[in-house]
Amino acid sequence: MSTTWLPCGKYHETYTQDHAWWQTTFIRGKMIALFAVLFVGIPLLADDYGLSICNNVGYTVLGALGVQLLIGYCGQITLGHAAFLAVGAYTSTLMILEFPWPQALLDWGLAYPISILVAAVVAGIWSVFFGLPSAKVKGFYLILTTMAAQFITVDFIITQYVSQIGGRGQAFSLPVGTIKVGPWVIDSDLKVYFMMLVLSIFLIAVMVNLLRSRVGRAWVAIRDNDISASVMGINVFGYKLLAFFVAGFIGGIAGAFWISNLAAISPEHFPWSWSLWLVGVILIGGVGSIHGTVFGSIFMVVVIEALQLVIMQFVDTSWGSRLFMDFLFIKEAAFGLVICAFMIFEPNGIAYRWWQAKNYFNLWPFSY
Amino acid sequence: MAAGKEIQKGDVLLELEDVHMYFKGVAALSGVSLKIRKGEIHSVIGPNGAGKTVMMNCINGLYRPQQGSVSYKGERVNHLRPYQRAKLGMARTFQKVEVFGGLTVLDNIRLGRHLHYRAGVLSGAFYLGKAKKEEIEHRAFIEEQIIDLLEIEQIRHKPVGMLPYGLQKRVELGRALALEPELLILDEPLAGLNLEEVEDMARFILDINEEKRWRVTCLLVEHDMGVVMDLSDRIFVLNFGNMISDGTPDEVQNNPEVIKAYLGEEDLYATRR
Numbered sequence: 299m300s301t302t303w304l305p306c307g308k309y310h311e312t313y314t315q316d317h318a319w320w321q322t323t324f325i326r327g328k329m330i331a332l333f334a335v336l337f338v339g340i341p342l343l344a345d346d347y348g349l350s351i352c353n354n355v356g357y358t359v360l361g362a363l364g365v366q367l368l369i370g371y372c373g374q375i376t377l378g379h380a381a382f383l384a385v386g387a388y389t390s391t392l393m394i395l396e397f398p399w400p401q402a403l404l405d406w407g408l409a410y411p412i413s414i415l416v417a418a419v420v421a422g423i424w425s426v427f428f429g430l431p432s433a434k435v436k437g438f439y440l441i442l443t444t445m446a447a448q449f450i451t452v453d454f455i456i457t458q459y460v461s462q463i464g465g466r467g468q469a470f471s472l473p474v475g476t477i478k479v480g481p482w483v484i485d486s487d488l489k490v491y492f493m494m495l496v497l498s499i500f501l502i503a504v505m506v507n508l509l510r511s512r513v514g515r516a517w518v519a520i521r522d523n524d525i526s527a528s529v530m531g532i533n534v535f536g537y538k539l540l541a542f543f544v545a546g547f548i549g550g551i552a553g554a555f556w557i558s559n560l561a562a563i564s565p566e567h568f569p570w571s572w573s574l575w576l577v578g579v580i581l582i583g584g585v586g587s588i589h590g591t592v593f594g595s596i597f598m599v600v601v602i603e604a605l606q607l608v609i610m611q612f613v614d615t616s617w618g619s620r621l622f623m624d625f626l627f628i629k630e631a632a633f634g635l636v637i638c639a640f641m642i643f644e645p646n647g648i649a650y651r652w653w654q655a656k657n658y659f660n661l662w663p664f665s666y
Numbered sequence: 667m668a669a670g671k672e673i674q675k676g677d678v679l680l681e682l683e684d685v686h687m688y689f690k691g692v693a694a695l696s697g698v699s700l701k702i703r704k705g706e707i708h709s710v711i712g713p714n715g716a717g718k719t720v721m722m723n724c725i726n727g728l729y730r731p732q733q734g735s736v737s738y739k740g741e742r743v744n745h746l747r748p749y750q751r752a753k754l755g756m757a758r759t760f761q762k763v764e765v766f767g768g769l770t771v772l773d774n775i776r777l778g779r780h781l782h783y784r785a786g787v788l789s790g791a792f793y794l795g796k797a798k799k800e801e802i803e804h805r806a807f808i809e810e811q812i813i814d815l816l817e818i819e820q821i822r823h824k825p826v827g828m829l830p831y832g833l834q835k836r837v838e839l840g841r842a843l844a845l846e847p848e849l850l851i852l853d854e855p856l857a858g859l860n861l862e863e864v865e866d867m868a869r870f871i872l873d874i875n876e877e878k879r880w881r882v883t884c885l886l887v888e889h890d891m892g893v894v895m896d897l898s899d900r901i902f903v904l905n906f907g908n909m910i911s912d913g914t915p916d917e918v919q920n921n922p923e924v925i926k927a928y929l930g931e932e933d934l935y936a937t938r939r
Contacts, residue, residue: 313805317798504791511790511797512783519766519777526764529726531752531781531845540787586768 303660317510336495341488349487351603353559356494358595360552361572362579363501363588364545369577370586371509372541373521374432375440378447379576381428382421382546384568385451386553388460389417391470391563394477396463407478410558418550424451425546432538448570457565471562484558497555501548505588508544517541521586571630578633582640584647593648601636602629673739675705679849679883680725685734687720687907694720695731696907702849702885707875709886709894712904713927718887719761721904722853725885726758727751738849753781757847761854761887763834767827771818771837774826775808778844811879812840816870832863839870843880850874851885856893868893895919903927 302321310316320326340352361383368376393413403409428447432440461468477484484490508514516537519527528534557563575598583594606625612618621628644651673679680702687695694717702708710718723729725736727748735742738754746754757778766774776783783804785797813819816836821829826837835855842850852871856864874880888894894901894915901918903910911921918924 313802313809317801317805507793507797508787508790511793511801512780512785513787513790515769515773515777516780518769518773519780522766522768523764525728526760526766527777528748529728529752529758530777530841531749532777533749544787 337492341491346487349491351599353487353490353494355595355599356491356498357552357556357559358576358579358599359498359592360494360501360555361549362576362583362591362595363505364548364552365576366580366585366588366591367505367517367545367548368541370580370590371514371521372517372538373524374429374538374541375437375577376444376447376545376573377441377577378428378444378449378451378570378573379545379549380568380570380572381447381451382425382549383553383556383572384456384565385421385424385546386414386417386550387557387563387568388456388470388553389420389550390414390554391472391557392460392463393417394472395470404478407480407482410477410479410484414551414554417554418547421550421553422543422547425542425549426539429539429542432542433535445570445573448573452565452568452570456568461565469562469564472557472560477558490559493555493558497551501551502588502592505548509588513537513540575633578637580647581637582647584649587647587649589652590647590649593652597648598633598636602632605629605632673704673848675703677704678702679704679739680885681735681737682721682725683735683737685721685724685731685736687717687724687729687731693907695724697734698904698907698909700902700909700912702883704848704883705875705881706899707871707884707886707897709888709898709901710904711888711891711894711901712910715906716904717907718904719853722758722851722885722887726756726851752845755845755848756851757842757845757849758851759835759838759842759853759855761857763831763838765826765834765838765841768825770823770825771829771840772805772808772813772822774837775812775840775844776804778841779804779808781845808844812843815843815873816840817866832859835859835863835867836870839867843874843882847882849885850882851887853887854889855886856888856890864890864893868897871897 302325304310305322305324308322310321315321320329340348344352361379364382365376365379368374368379390410390413393416394409397409397413399409403412425447428444431443435443457468461470464470474485475483479493482489484493509518516527516532517540519530519532520534520537520541524534553568556567560567579594579598580591581594582597583592584590605628609618609621609625609628613622640647678701680700682698682700685695685698686693698717698721700708700710700721710721712718720729724731727743727746727750730744736744738751738756743751743754766777769777783800785800789795789797809822813822816839818833818836818840821833826834829837835858839852839855855867855871859867871884871886874882875884886894886898898915900913901915902912903918903921903924905927910927911918911924913921
C-alpha cells in the first residue's frame with residue numbers, strides 16, 4: 299500500500315494518509331472507472347455468453363482466493379481446495395432443500411444468504427480439520443495430506459453418503475425460485491453476475507485488509523520463515539489453522555455462490571482436477587499477489603474460451619468435429635502447456651508483468 | 667509486559683541450571699549453569715562448535731534440554747514454546763539473518779510488535795475501529811522509537827531481501843526491539859559486518875542497554891573479542907559444552923584455562939586488533 303508513487307511535490311503528512319487505499323487522485327479515478335465498467339459497462343454491453351464467461355471468471359477468482367491465501371501468503375501448499383468448495387455448495391443446497399425454513403425468511407429471500415454463511419462456516423471448520431497435519435508436516439508431505447481432503451470429502455463422503463440424502467440420486471436439482479436473495483430471484487446470468495461481483499469485491503477487500511493487519515502479517519511471516527515467526531511471538535500452528543479456516547470459509551462462499559449458476563449440483567462439479575486448476579490459476583497469475591489471483595482467473599478462463607471458439611470454426615470438418623468432441627481433454631492439455639510456459643518464461647506470473655508495466659509508466663518518459 | 671513480579675536491576679533475570687542437551691549421543695551442552703542479572707550485558711564466547719547457539723536455542727525454546735532447568739524471572743520455563751517465551755519478554759536475533767525477505771522493513775518491524783497488536787480476524791478483515799486505530803498508533807511508535815534509533819529511515823519501504831547484509835542485521839535488531847523485550851538474545855550480531863557497521867551496531871547495543879527508554883538486558887554471543895571485552899559486564903566462556911569461566915572481562919582475560927583452551931598462548935586481543 300504504502301509504496302505508491304506520489305506526484306512530484308506531494309507528501310503525506312499523517313500516517314493515516316500513508317495507510318490509505320487510494321492515495322492519489324489518479325488512482326481514485328482509475329478505480330472509479332474500473333467500478334463503472336464492472337457495474338454498468340459490462341451489464342449493458344455483454345450478452346448472455348459474455349456474462350457467463352464473466353461469471354466463470356468470478357467463480358475462479360472466489361475459488362482461487364482461498365488457494366492464494368494458503369499457498370501464496372501462508373506457504374501451506376494445498377491440492378484439495380475443491381473439497382471445500384464442494385462442502386460449501388452441498389451445505390448450502392441441503393439447507394435450501396431440507397431445512398424447514400420459516401415462511402417469513404423465505405418471503406424475505408433470506409434463506410439462501412443465510413445458507414451461504416452457514417456453508418462458509420462449515421467449509422471453514424472442515425478445512426481446519428484437514429489443516430491439522432500442518433502442525434507436523436511441511437511442503438510435499440502437506441500436499442499429500444491436503445489431497446486426502448479431496449478424496450475423503452468429494453469421492454467418499456459426498457458421493458457415497460451425502461448424495462443419498464433425500465433419495466434423489468446423484469445430482470441435487472434446485473427448484474426454480476429457491477435461489478433468492480432479498481427481493482431478487484437469481485435466475486439469469488445478469489443476476490448471477492451482480493451477485494458474483496459483490497461477493498468478489500467484498501472478499502478481495504477482506505483479503506487485502508487482512509494482509510495489512512496483524513493476522514495477515516503473521517501468515518506472511520510463517521511463509522517466509524516459520525522459526526523466526528515463532529520467536530517473534532507468533533503461534534505458528536494456531537495461525538496456520540486460522541489460515542485454513544479463512545481459506546475454507548472463502549471456499550465455502552465460492553461453492554455456495556456457484557449453485558446459483560447451476561441447475562443441479564453433483565460431485566462431478568468438484569473434481570480433483572479443479573483443485574489443481576485453482577493452483578494453476580495462482581501460479582499463472584502470480585503467487586502471493588491478489589492482482590495475480592484475478593489476472594490468473596481471467597487469463598485461464600479466456601484462454602480456454604478462445605481455444606473453444608477457434609475449434610468451433612472448424613466444427614464442420616471431420617477433424618474439427620473430432621477435436622470439438624474431445625474438447626475436455628484438449629482443455630486439460632492446454633492448461634498443462636500454459637503452466638509449463640509460465641514456469642519457464644515468467645515464473646513470477648502475470649502480476650509481476652503488471653507491476654513492471656506500472657512502474658514503467660510511473661516514470662515514463664524518463665524511466666532511467 | 668509479562669506476568670509475575672517486577673524484577674529490579676541486579677536481580678537474576680534468567681537462570682540456567684545444569685542444562686544438558688544431547689543430539690543422539692553428541693553432547694552439545696553438558697551441565698551448563700548461567701545466571702543473567704537484569705540490566706547487564708552478559709556475553710557468551712567460545713570456539714566454533716562450543717555450543718553457544720545451542721545454548722541460545724535452549725533459552726528461547728527452539729530446543730528443549732533433556733536435563734536441567736531454564737528459569738526466567740524465577741519461574742521454570744522449560745515447557746514453554748518459543749512464542750510463549752516471547753510473551754514473557756524474550757526476543758532474539760539470529761546468527762544467519764532470519765528476516766522476512768519478502769516484506770518491507772516496516773512490515774518486518776511491525777511483525778516484531780505482533781504481541782502488542784490486538785486486532786483479530788474480524789476487525790482486521792474490515793479494517794475498522796480497533797485494527798485501523800492500532801495500526802496508526804504502532805506506526806508512530808515504530809517510526810519514533812525504532813526506525814529513528816537505528817537510522818533506517820530511508821529504507822523503510824524497501825523489501826528486506828533486497829537490502830545488503832549489514833542493513834538486514836540492523837532490521838533484525840529493530841524487529842527484536844519492537845517486541846519491547848526485557849531480555850534480548852543477540853546471536854553474533856557483528857558477524858560479517860565491516861568495521862563501520864560493527865561500530866554502529868556496538869553503539870546500538872550500548873544504547874538499548876543503557877538508555878532509560880529501553881534498559882534491555884542483553885545476552886550477547888560474539889567472536890569479536892575487542893567488542894566483547896569493551897561492552898560486556900560479564901563474560902561466560904564455553905568449550906565443548908562445558909563452562910570454563912564466568913566472570914568480569916578482566917577475570918576472564920587473565921584466567922589461564924581460558925587462555926589455554928580458547929585463545930591458545932597468544933594475547934586475547936590478537937583475534938581482531
